[in-house]
Amino acid sequence: MSRTHAHGASTLPTLSADTILDLLRGQGMRITRGRVAIISALLAAKAPLSLEEIRVAAGKRARQEPLDFATVYRVMETLEELKIVQKIHLGRARSHYELVDPHAHHDHLVCTDCGKVEMLDEPCPVEPLERKLRRHYGYAEVKHSLEFFGRCPDCQ
Amino acid sequence: MSRTHAHGASTLPTLSADTILDLLRGQGMRITRGRVAIISALLAAKAPLSLEEIRVAAGKRARQEPLDFATVYRVMETLEELKIVQKIHLGRARSHYELVDPHAHHDHLVCTDCGKVEMLDEPCPVEPLERKLRRHYGYAEVKHSLEFFGRCPDCQ
DNA sequence: AAATTCTTGCAAGTAATTTGCAAGAGCAAG
DNA sequence: CTTGCTCTTGCAAATTACTTGCAAGAATTT
Ligand SMILES: [Mn+2]
Ligand SMILES: [Mn+2]
Ligand SMILES: [Zn+2]
Ligand SMILES: [Zn+2]
Numbered sequence: 001m002s003r004t005h006a007h008g009a010s011t012l013p014t015l016s017a018d019t020i021l022d023l024l025r026g027q028g029m030r031i032t033r034g035r036v037a038i039i040s041a042l043l044a045a046k047a048p049l050s051l052e053e054i055r056v057a058a059g060k061r062a063r064q065e066p067l068d069f070a071t072v073y074r075v076m077e078t079l080e081e082l083k084i085v086q087k088i089h090l091g092r093a094r095s096h097y098e099l100v101d102p103h104a105h106h107d108h109l110v111c112t113d114c115g116k117v118e119m120l121d122e123p124c125p126v127e128p129l130e131r132k133l134r135r136h137y138g139y140a141e142v143k144h145s146l147e148f149f150g151r152c153p154d155c156q
Numbered sequence: 157m158s159r160t161h162a163h164g165a166s167t168l169p170t171l172s173a174d175t176i177l178d179l180l181r182g183q184g185m186r187i188t189r190g191r192v193a194i195i196s197a198l199l200a201a202k203a204p205l206s207l208e209e210i211r212v213a214a215g216k217r218a219r220q221e222p223l224d225f226a227t228v229y230r231v232m233e234t235l236e237e238l239k240i241v242q243k244i245h246l247g248r249a250r251s252h253y254e255l256v257d258p259h260a261h262h263d264h265l266v267c268t269d270c271g272k273v274e275m276l277d278e279p280c281p282v283e284p285l286e287r288k289l290r291r292h293y294g295y296a297e298v299k300h301s302l303e304f305f306g307r308c309p310d311c312q
Numbered sequence: 313a314a315a316t317t318c319t320t321g322c323a324a325g326t327a328a329t330t331t332g333c334a335a336g337a338g339c340a341a342g
Numbered sequence: 343c344t345t346g347c348t349c350t351t352g353c354a355a356a357t358t359a360c361t362t363g364c365a366a367g368a369a370t371t372t
Contacts, residue, residue: 030338030349051329068352073329075350089245091301093360094328109289112297122288125281126302132278133265139306141268145247146302148286150295186318186369207360224321229360231319249329250359313372320367330357337350342343 015099017043020084027082037062038075047117048088048096048108051076090117090147107146113155120148171255173199176240183238193218194231203273204244204252204264207232246273246303263302269311276304 020039021031029035041057042049049057051072059066067075076097079085087095090110096117109118126144133139176195177187185191197213198205205213207228215222223231232253235241243251246266252273265274282300289295 028349032338032350034351069328070330070353071351077330089247091245109293109295111295118293122285125285126304129278129281130304133304133306137265137274138309138312139265139267139304140312142304142306144302144304146282146300148289148295148298148300150289150298153294156294156296184318188319188369190320226322226361227320233361316369316371318367318369320365322364322366324361324363326359326361328358328360330355332355333353335350335352338348340345340347342345 015043015084015102023082023084029078033062033064034058034067034071035075037064037067038072038079042085042097042099045098047119048090048098050094050096052094054097088145088147091149107148109148109150111152111155112149113151116152116154171199171240171258179238179240185234189218189220190214190223190227191231193220193223194228194235198241198253198255201254203275204246204254206250206252208250210253244303245301247305263304265304265306267308267311268305269307272308272310 017036017039021036024031024035037058038054040061041054044061045057051069054076055066055069055072058072076085076087080087080097083100085097086100087097088108090096090108091112092115098119105124106119106121107124109120110116124146126146130142130144133142173192173195177192180187180191193214194210196217197210200217201213207225210232211222211225211228214228232241232243236243236253239256241253242256243253244264246252246264248271254275261280262275262277263280265276266272280302282302286298286300289298
């Protein structure tokens with residue numbers, strides 16, 4: 001029951017639940033209801049989620065009691081170490097999480113008024129500078145974090 | 157005693173202590189030992205400082221008892237509202253602060269190993285995309301936050 | 313110098329994690 | 343299908359990083 005590419009139309013988000021679960025299995029980790037629910041919630045998310053949002057979304061999707069907050073915290077900590085998810089900072093008190101897209105990352109546009117977060121579908125403009133940081137500054141494993149803030153059309 | 161551009165050689169960082177203090181005065185605010193010490197510390201800083209770092213640096217520079225943490229917090233809150241300083245997020249637990257450069261902002265390069273922070277003296281590559289977010293996405297007052305992470309030459 | 317108003321230190325309060333630990337749940341064996 | 347070994351989870355307590363209330367103290371004005 002481990003299809004990797006079998007499904008109908010729609011754009012495929014690179015990572016499937018099975019792919020991720022296999023990754024966990026490969027690390028000797030267990031496939032628990034909580035982890036399955038969390039991964040399902042992340043796959044369905046249209047924007048980065050806070051720990052509390054993940055907790056609620058996972059509970060709904062799996063039609064089960066919401067997980068304990070500490071559990072969500074530790075699952076996300078694990079998924080982050082495995083590079084399956086990444087934590088992002090949107091200028092709020094809480095951190096948010098989203099699945100890593102190994103092929104093409106995206107940056108974010110946050111409305112400073114209503115809090116809406118858009119995932120930008122624009123080519124990332126900083127790759128050249130990133131290369132320069134490697135070549136001329138001598139840095140290794142260079143990554144970046146880029147988010148835009150502004151007032152969305154609805155909020156003006 | 158309010159020189160705005162009078163001094164010797166060296167590259168001038170746009171904002172002088174007097175300029176800032178005049179700005180505070182203009183808002184009906186008082187020139188206190190603490191504020192003077194904090195501004196002096198910020199002007200001397202070679203990288204963004206955390207509240208605790210500001211507290212210590214300000215104490216040393218003014219050769220006085222370190223300020224209370226809450227005081228530093230409130231002074232920075234005020235300076236931020238006046239757009240004199242800005243808070244930045246370097247992927248750490250604490251926020252960091254630095255003086256705003258009204259002429260040309262800079263982005264940051266953080267070593268994920270030793271924590272060193274470099275202020276990049278490179279043209280910012282995201283202005284075109286920022287314009288597009290205004291024109292085609294309809295966002296107003298668009299700003300951005302961009303930081304790079306990697307392992308510095310010393311840490312490899 | 314006195315009055316006025318803004319600031320500060322100190323202590324208490326919050327919000328968001330982060331951790332310890334014993335009970336519970338996967339999963340490989342038998 | 344039951345057992346045993348380990349990994350996970352829930353619950354409560356601990357931490358970290360702010361954030362706020364308030365009365366004493368300091369900067370300016372009069
Ligand atoms: Mn990018
Ligand atoms: Mn920039
Ligand atoms: Zn909005
Ligand atoms: Zn380093």
